[in-house]
Amino acid sequence: MRVAGIGFRAGAPVAALRAALDLAGGAVEALATLDRKADAPQIRALAAERGLPVLSMTEATLGLQITLTQSPNQIARFGTGSLAEAAALAAAGPGARLTGSRVISPCGMATAAIAEGPKT
Numbered sequence: 618m619r620v621a622g623i624g625f626r627a628g629a630p631v632a633a634l635r636a637a638l639d640l641a642g643g644a645v646e647a648l649a650t651l652d653r654k655a656d657a658p659q660i661r662a663l664a665a666e667r668g669l670p671v672l673s674m675t676e677a678t679l680g681l682q683i684t685l686t687q688s689p690n691q692i693a694r695f696g697t698g699s700l701a702e703a704a705a706l707a708a709a710g711p712g713a714r715l716t717g718s719r720v721i722s723p724c725g726m727a728t729a730a731i732a733e734g735p736k737t
Contacts, residue, residue: 618734621645622705623660629726631659637722637729645731647672649708651679651700672708679703685718701728709734
């Protein structure tokens, strides 16, 4: 399974999430984010545009993931170096790997990373 983890600020427009996803590589089977962000209008709008489910990840699950990016701010806020990378890894399942480090939208309000899980 190929999953995009999405991190974003509360006021981020859907265009920021879209740009981050496209910069990360775009073609995925699902979007994943922190559970308290999973019902935000901008991620729901992006999911509807792309016909994708939104997978909700707990902060505890994100904290278990080893990310390429180690942002001190993200570690302090969410217990992981990159919310986008951790969400992608957690949602893609055991043995998943990142296709690269997270990317940031041009406006700086959203991030995205893609992880691929083992073929089933």
